Amino acid sequence: AQTVTQSQPEMSVQEAETVTLSCTYDTSESDYYLFWYKQPPSRQMILVIRQEAYKQQNATENRFSVNFQKAAKSFSLKISDSQLGDAAMYFCAYSGTASKLTFGTGTRLQVTL
Amino acid sequence: ETGVTQTPRHLVMGMTNKKSLKCEQHLGHNAMYWYKQSAKKPLELMFVYNFKEQTENNSVPSRFSPECPNSSHLFLHLHTLQPEDSALYLCASTQRYAFTDTQYFGPGTRLTVL
Numbered sequence: 771a772q773t774v775t776q777s778q779p780e781m782s783v784q785e786a787e788t789v790t791l792s793c794t795y796d797t798s799e800s801d802y803y804l805f806w807y808k809q810p811p812s813r814q815m816i817l818v819i820r821q822e823a824y825k826q827q828n829a830t831e832n833r834f835s836v837n838f839q840k841a842a843k844s845f846s847l848k849i850s851d852s853q854l855g856d857a858a859m860y861f862c863a864y865s866g867t868a869s870k871l872t873f874g875t876g877t878r879l880q881v882t883l
Numbered sequence: 884e885t886g887v888t889q890t891p892r893h894l895v896m897g898m899t900n901k902k903s904l905k906c907e908q909h910l911g912h913n914a915m916y917w918y919k920q921s922a923k924k925p926l927e928l929m930f931v932y933n934f935k936e937q938t939e940n941n942s943v944p945s946r947f948s949p950e951c952p953n954s955s956h957l958f959l960h961l962h963t964l965q966p967e968d969s970a971l972y973l974c975a976s977t978q979r980y981a982f983t984d985t986q987y988f989g990p991g992t993r994l995t996v997l
Contacts, residue, residue, distance in 0.1 A: 774925070802982065803983060805985070813971065813990050813991045814988060814990040815973065815975075815988035816988075817986075820985060865982040865983075866982055868982070869980055870928055870931075870939070870982075871926075871928070871986055872925070873926040874925060875923065875924065875925050876925075
């Protein structure tokens with residue numbers, strides 16, 4: 771079974787700075803997707819970014835980018851120019867051929883002035 | 884209404900009550916999901932419906948009974964729950980039941996069982 775590990779329960783970043791959230795996963799599949807979701811205090815889970823395993827180029831969405839290392843099974847999220855609105859729980863998730871999303875336990879990001 | 888909506892947002896019930904959670908998606912999707920989110924645990928997939936047919940029951944106790952009358956609506960009927968069932972229940976949908984598709988989530992129902 772696939773597993774997703776987020777080893778940082780909490781992270782803190784100053785406004786306008788850059789922060790990287792870590793995620794590792796375990797799988798024997800070669801084709802899969804990886805996702806980062808954000809869950810603010812309002813609770814609605816929002817997609818931040820997604821990466822297809824077959825694409826070597828790292829995905830980027832405005833201030834959010836990933837460092838996808840397929841051989842190392844690592845999928846970290848970099849947030850540049852952090853804003854107060856970035857404060858939330860961030861979940862890494864894996865989707866493989868079973869069509870199920872497997873989530874990590876999340877990283878709580880605090881943004882300070 | 885846009886996206887995925889869930890009602891009620893908060894629910895407090897006794898162990899002998901019967902209640903229902905409702906999810907509605909306005910995205911034209913064909914697959915819908917129920918998840919349970921407990922503190923300090925990963926999201927747990929409970930049920931999956933694809934074109935109104937249940938395709939996944941992740942060993943969920945029978946006190947949780949899902950219903951999917953059409954591709955836009957999903958219900959979770961609750962009866963004789965236990966305090967450990969207190970959690971945030973999230974609904975999600977995808978265009979297709981496929982691992983390539985992004986799941987879109989509702990805001991969740993915070994359930995407290997007394």
